[in-house]
Every structure is written in structure tokens, then in C-alpha cells.
Amino acid sequence: MTKALPHSARADLDFVLAWRRRWADTLYPALVEQTNEAGGGPPTDRKAATPVVHDQPVYPWFAWSERASQKALWRAVSDAVADAPPIALPEAPQGSLTLNPGLHLPEWYTDWDIHVQPGGVWRADASAHVYELGAKLVMMGDNDDYAFHRRFVETCAGDLDSPTRLVDLGCGFGKSTWPLKQAYPGAEVIGIDLAAPCLRLAHAKTEALGLAVHYRQADVTVDTGLEPASADFATSTMVIHELPQPALKGFFAEAARILKPGGRLAVLDFQFTGDAVRDVAVMEHGARNNEPFMPGMMAQDTAQMARDAGFANAAWTAFDERGAGRLPAAEWPARREWHFPWAVLEAEMPT
Ligand SMILES: C[S@@+](CC[C@H](N)C(=O)[O-])C[C@H]1O[C@@H](n2cnc3c(N)ncnc32)[C@H](O)[C@@H]1O
Structure with a gap:
């Protein structure tokens, strides 16, 4: 994904990307197929379909893969951007940046590691680099x-x-x-x-x-x-x-x-x-x-x-x-x- 990365970091990112893709293009269609077969056709109501979806053999794999691959994604991405240089601001900016260090960040924002990203997107400068690369992997390339x-x-x-x-x-x-x-x-x-x-x-x-x-x-x-x-x-x-x-x-x-x-x-x-x-x-x-x-x-x-x-x-x-x-x-x-x-x-x- 990123040319300058060492082989080990590239390998980790490629593995996570492949896992995300198989989760989306193989596990999910299998879940749909099994649910349709169990119900004698595609379900029409979300609430009624929920227990049927949960009963399917592939469901634990689908659900686990979604969370586990997301966790693996952040690990791989954090390693990949660990040596990223500090964010360099331009010497003669055309636009502007106005930060408010006294701003209260609401608890509903800080209490959760959103998207399972350790520390969320707000805790450290590196969070933004991690989020940037993670967002690409979430979109499966x-x-x-x-x-x-x-x-x-x-x-x-x-x-x-x-x-x-x-x-x-x-x-x-x-x-x-x-x-x-x-x-x-x-x-x-x-x-x-x-x-x-x-x-x-x-x-x-x-x-x-x-x-x-x-x-x-x-x-x-x-x-x-x-x-x-x-x-x-x-x-x-x-x-x-x-x-x-x-x-x-x-x-x-x-x-x-x-x-x-x-x-x-x-x-x-x-x-x-x-x-x-x-x-x-x-x-x-x-x-x-x-x-x-x-x-x-x-x-x-x-x-x-x-x-x-x-x-x-x-x-x-x-x-x-x-x-x-x-x-x-x-x-x-x-x-x-x-x-x-x-x-x-x-x-x-x-x-
Ligand atoms: C998933 S990101 C989407 C970012 C961007 N709009 C995009 O499409 O790439 C959600 C963003 O909303 C910001 N955010 C969440 N709640 C906010 C709030 N109350 N005020 C300002 N920003 C907020 C987060 O910090 C994060 O950067």
C-alpha cells in the first residue's frame, strides 16, 4: 500500500486487507445464503431475521472476523506509521488552523475508542496518521x-x-x-x-x-x-x-x-x-x-x-x-x- 514501508509492515497490512476482503466477499454472502436457506427464502423483516441470522453456522465467523480484523488493522497500521515524521505545517500557509486547547471534549467522545482505534483519533498526533491509513484499509483499498x-x-x-x-x-x-x-x-x-x-x-x-x-x-x-x-x-x-x-x-x-x-x-x-x-x-x-x-x-x-x-x-x-x-x-x-x-x-x- 505504501512504497516506503519495510517488508514486515507491508506484509501485515496486506494480510489485514486480504482478511477484510474475504470477510466482505466470502463470509457475508455465505451468511446471506445460509439465512435464506434456513428461512426458505430471503427474510423481509430485520427484527424477525435477527435470531435466524444468529443461528447460522457461519455467523460466529462473520461476527468474530469483523471485530478481530478491525483490531488487527489498527495494530498493523500503528506499526506502519510508527516512524511517520511529525505533522509538518507549511511555512506560508494559504489557509489557517485555529485550535482551542481549552475546548471540553465530551465524555461520550473520549470514553470510547471509536472504531476500536486505541486512543481514538484525538489523543496524540500519531492518532491522525493511524486513522488516515486505517481509513484506507477499512475501505478495503x-x-x-x-x-x-x-x-x-x-x-x-x-x-x-x-x-x-x-x-x-x-x-x-x-x-x-x-x-x-x-x-x-x-x-x-x-x-x-x-x-x-x-x-x-x-x-x-x-x-x-x-x-x-x-x-x-x-x-x-x-x-x-x-x-x-x-x-x-x-x-x-x-x-x-x-x-x-x-x-x-x-x-x-x-x-x-x-x-x-x-x-x-x-x-x-x-x-x-x-x-x-x-x-x-x-x-x-x-x-x-x-x-x-x-x-x-x-x-x-x-x-x-x-x-x-x-x-x-x-x-x-x-x-x-x-x-x-x-x-x-x-x-x-x-x-x-x-x-x-x-x-x-x-x-x-x-x-
Ligand atoms: C469517521 S470521522 C469522519 C471524518 C470526515 N468527515 C470524513 O468523511 O473523512 C468522524 C469525525 O467526526 C469528528 N467528530 C465527532 N464528533 C464531533 C463533534 N461533536 N464535533 C466536531 N467533530 C466531531 C471526529 O473527531 C472525527 O474526526
């Missing part, structure tokens, strides 16, 4: 050039009319932020996150691309620090399933506060697909991957939460990360292998 987020911007934010400010809520190491600047070079683009290590890496990576983005440390569920009604577009990718209920409510309230009348919100996350076995697996992914608030988010009517916060026309549609991006309806194309049921919640502030 299919997103090494970050096409996923480019597709998201093209299909969910490609038609904005001369926006002046775009905001990425929970920007991580910036892979969801810099495509916004690439799409709208004349606009002010702001990336916000709780994790200082991620923000440092985001800033350095974005500057290396020659792009001016303003990164700042804040809790997007409480106060971004941005002026009310100041943004044309707000986005958040792969974040809201990490938020507990009160924070989720705060997230929509803050997004509504910072958007201009007519401003748009696009949130990328997971939704149920109606394919019962996949829906059981995604519901249980939260527990196996240390994402404790994910089942709560999935069970919640988040489009209604957006409406309650003041948004209009809130609706989820399916997202195909392989090619099409945002799909025209909440219908996921049939896929044999395990994949995350990505979806986009779009909404707008009334004019």
Missing part, C-alpha cells in the same frame, strides 16, 4: 485516492450557485473538506472537528494540495463559533452515527443556525436498506466496531429531527460509493458482498 468524497461533492454539492461559505462539520483529516475547495475555489471553506491531531493533519495535507481551507477546533453539536446565517452549504460525512441522541439534536440545531435562508445541508451516513440480513449486520456493526450510538441513530427518524430543527424538504437517498454517488431514490442496488449502506440526508433552510 477501494478508496485510496479518496474518490468516494469527490463523488459525494460532485453529486450532492455540484450545483451550488456561487456559494461564499461552505462548512464541513466533523472534517477529520480533511478528505471530506478539500474536495469542497476544489469544487468552489472562490468560496471560503471551513472544516471543523473536535480532534486537534486530525485538524493538524487536515491543514498540512490541504496546504500540500495548494488549497486554502480554514480549519478550526470546535464541537459541532454545541457551537461552531460561526456567525448565524453565514453559510450556503453545510456538510457532514460519516459523523452523525457517532453522536448520542442529545448531541444529534444539537448537531441539527447548529447546522440550522449557521445556514443562510435557502442554505443546504447534506449529511452522509448509514440507513437501513430493506435487505433484512444487511440491516441486521449494519445494526450490529455498531457494537462490534465500538460505535455505541450507531444503533440509536439508525433507529431514529433523523429526517424528522432535521425538520424539528427548522429544515425543509429533509429526505434520505441512497449513495453508491463505487460510481454513481447520490442515487435518485432511497433504493440501494443489489450487491452480493458486504458493503456499508451509505445514504445522504439532504435538507434546506426555508427562504
Whole structure:
């Protein structure tokens, strides 16, 4: 995956990658097949399907492999980035980085090692490097050039009319932020996150691309620090399933506060697909991957939460990360292998 790595580190990464792929393209289809055979056809109801899924011989292997390969992934990735140089900031940055060392990191954020990553993404600078490489392996090598987020911007934010400010809520190491600047070079683009290590890496990576983005440390569920009604577009990718209920409510309230009348919100996350076995697996992914608030988010009517916060026309549609991006309806194309049921919640502030 990374040319400069020693052979042993490469071997570890290749092993984990191969394990993840077999988990997705072999164990998951076997689980579907066994469940269908046991029930005399594909189950139609997630709750009724759950005990049937659990009874299948391959289920323990599927469930164990998901968690064990994730743990192995972090070990391999941590070893691989152990000698990574400190994050180098540019001498003459075009954008900016505003950290807030006094910011309270909520307990729901610090109490869990999210994604089973030891120390999470916030504890040390190395966490950001580890997360960066880990995110590639989680995508099973299919997103090494970050096409996923480019597709998201093209299909969910490609038609904005001369926006002046775009905001990425929970920007991580910036892979969801810099495509916004690439799409709208004349606009002010702001990336916000709780994790200082991620923000440092985001800033350095974005500057290396020659792009001016303003990164700042804040809790997007409480106060971004941005002026009310100041943004044309707000986005958040792969974040809201990490938020507990009160924070989720705060997230929509803050997004509504910072958007201009007519401003748009696009949130990328997971939704149920109606394919019962996949829906059981995604519901249980939260527990196996240390994402404790994910089942709560999935069970919640988040489009209604957006409406309650003041948004209009809130609706989820399916997202195909392989090619099409945002799909025209909440219908996921049939896929044999395990994949995350990505979806986009779009909404707008009334004019
Ligand atoms: C899975 S990462 C996604 C990062 C990025 N949006 C992407 O798509 O690559 C989730 C990010 O949300 C951040 N985050 C979680 N809760 C947050 C909050 N309340 N305020 C700001 N950032 C938050 C985490 O620190 C982490 O960087």
C-alpha cells in the first residue's frame, strides 16, 4: 500500500486487507445464503431475521472476523506509521488552523475508542496518521485516492450557485473538506472537528494540495463559533452515527443556525436498506466496531429531527460509493458482498 514501508509492515497490512476482503466477499454472502436457506427464502423483516441470522453456522465467523480484523488493522497500521515524521505545517500557509486547547471534549467522545482505534483519533498526533491509513484499509483499498468524497461533492454539492461559505462539520483529516475547495475555489471553506491531531493533519495535507481551507477546533453539536446565517452549504460525512441522541439534536440545531435562508445541508451516513440480513449486520456493526450510538441513530427518524430543527424538504437517498454517488431514490442496488449502506440526508433552510 505504501512504497516506503519495510517488508514486515507491508506484509501485515496486506494480510489485514486480504482478511477484510474475504470477510466482505466470502463470509457475508455465505451468511446471506445460509439465512435464506434456513428461512426458505430471503427474510423481509430485520427484527424477525435477527435470531435466524444468529443461528447460522457461519455467523460466529462473520461476527468474530469483523471485530478481530478491525483490531488487527489498527495494530498493523500503528506499526506502519510508527516512524511517520511529525505533522509538518507549511511555512506560508494559504489557509489557517485555529485550535482551542481549552475546548471540553465530551465524555461520550473520549470514553470510547471509536472504531476500536486505541486512543481514538484525538489523543496524540500519531492518532491522525493511524486513522488516515486505517481509513484506507477499512475501505478495503477501494478508496485510496479518496474518490468516494469527490463523488459525494460532485453529486450532492455540484450545483451550488456561487456559494461564499461552505462548512464541513466533523472534517477529520480533511478528505471530506478539500474536495469542497476544489469544487468552489472562490468560496471560503471551513472544516471543523473536535480532534486537534486530525485538524493538524487536515491543514498540512490541504496546504500540500495548494488549497486554502480554514480549519478550526470546535464541537459541532454545541457551537461552531460561526456567525448565524453565514453559510450556503453545510456538510457532514460519516459523523452523525457517532453522536448520542442529545448531541444529534444539537448537531441539527447548529447546522440550522449557521445556514443562510435557502442554505443546504447534506449529511452522509448509514440507513437501513430493506435487505433484512444487511440491516441486521449494519445494526450490529455498531457494537462490534465500538460505535455505541450507531444503533440509536439508525433507529431514529433523523429526517424528522432535521425538520424539528427548522429544515425543509429533509429526505434520505441512497449513495453508491463505487460510481454513481447520490442515487435518485432511497433504493440501494443489489450487491452480493458486504458493503456499508451509505445514504445522504439532504435538507434546506426555508427562504
Ligand atoms: C469517521 S470521522 C469522519 C471524518 C470526515 N468527515 C470524513 O468523511 O473523512 C468522524 C469525525 O467526526 C469528528 N467528530 C465527532 N464528533 C464531533 C463533534 N461533536 N464535533 C466536531 N467533530 C466531531 C471526529 O473527531 C472525527 O474526526
